[in-house]
Amino acid sequence: MTLLSVNLNKIAVLRNSRGGDEPDLLRAAQTCIEAGCGGITVHPRPDQRHVKPEDVRALAAMLRNRVEYNIEGNPFAAARDSYPGLLAMVREVRPTQVTLVPDSDSQITSDHGFDPLLDADVDKLRPLVRELREIGSRVSVFVDAGASGFERFAAIGVQRIEIYTGPYAHAFAEGDARDALAQCAQTARRAQQAGLAVNAGHDLSQANLGAFHAAIPGLAEVSIGHALIGEALYEGLATTVRNYLQILR
Ligand SMILES: CC(=O)[C@@H](O)[C@H](O)COP(=O)(O)O
Numbered sequence: 429m430t431l432l433s434v435n436l437n438k439i440a441v442l443r444n445s446r447g448g449d450e451p452d453l454l455r456a457a458q459t460c461i462e463a464g465c466g467g468i469t470v471h472p473r474p475d476q477r478h479v480k481p482e483d484v485r486a487l488a489a490m491l492r493n494r495v496e497y498n499i500e501g502n503p504f505a506a507a508r509d510s511y512p513g514l515l516a517m518v519r520e521v522r523p524t525q526v527t528l529v530p531d532s533d534s535q536i537t538s539d540h541g542f543d544p545l546l547d548a549d550v551d552k553l554r555p556l557v558r559e560l561r562e563i564g565s566r567v568s569v570f571v572d573a574g575a576s577g578f579e580r581f582a583a584i585g586v587q588r589i590e591i592y593t594g595p596y597a598h599a600f601a602e603g604d605a606r607d608a609l610a611q612c613a614q615t616a617r618r619a620q621q622a623g624l625a626v627n628a629g630h631d632l633s634q635a636n637l638g639a640f641h642a643a644i645p646g647l648a649e650v651s652i653g654h655a656l657i658g659e660a661l662y663e664g665l666a667t668t669v670r671n672y673l674q675i676l677r
């Protein structure tokens with residue numbers, strides 16, 4: 429079964445809009461776990477507009493030996509002020525999985541992946557992947573649908589890719605996602621043939637997840653945040669998580 433990892437960034441955005449502790453990130457994580465999710469995802473960004481380093485630590489302590497902990501982010505964003513950098517955080521908390529994403533610091537959200545065919549990307553990732561494997565974290569790399577050359581990722585120790593599903597979600601909303609879906613499916617097949625497992629995420633929702641899941645055999649994990657937290661406003665967090673699990677059965 430495909431693992432559902434709930435991204436809690438948007439709970440932190442709401443909390444940060446007032447300061448203080450509400451809504452409480454750990455309570456949200458606990459609710460998702462009790463509803464049956466298999467993982468929690470966070471994507472700390474240098475501007476700390478959502479999860480902060482102290483959240484990353486608190487979640488690590490809470491999740492240990494319960495569900496998977498997936499930390500996403502740009503490993504090359506410089507440390508600054510109270511932001512220690514992605515690598516410093518993952519060295520400290522040793523999450524189940526680290527998903528490497530090539531965001532620039534000012535991006536409103538992620539919008540592209542690394543490219544296995546680019547020597548510069550492979551060369552930059554090589555030492556990072558080695559270190560992350562040494563600390564015991566599984567390594568996943570965010571890629572665009574349509575990417576190829578995954579043997580080059582496998583050769584440096586990458587274990588999974590995460591397909592960027594934003595364009596698929598956009599095409600679905602526009603009414604015709606056939607081409608986008610076929611491209612995601614082809615990308616998944618290429619990665620699986622290279623020995624990598626396949627995750628997916630970005631703008632997945634209760635509306636578009638079913639078709640995506642049906643089109644990608646062996647999909648290991650989806651990480652979902654923005655839509656799921658929005659939908660939870662209407663039906664509650666636990667019910668919404670259960671709805672997603674039903675789609676993934
Ligand atoms: C890599 C990815 O697609 C997600 O982590 C997504 O970008 C969520 O990040 P934000 O919550 O900052 O939009």
Ligand SMILES: NCC(=O)COP(=O)(O)O
Pocket residue numbers: 435469471500590628629630631632651652653654655656
């Ligand atoms: N990796 C994708 C993720 O964690 C959540 O993305 P979104 O559902 O917030 O777009």
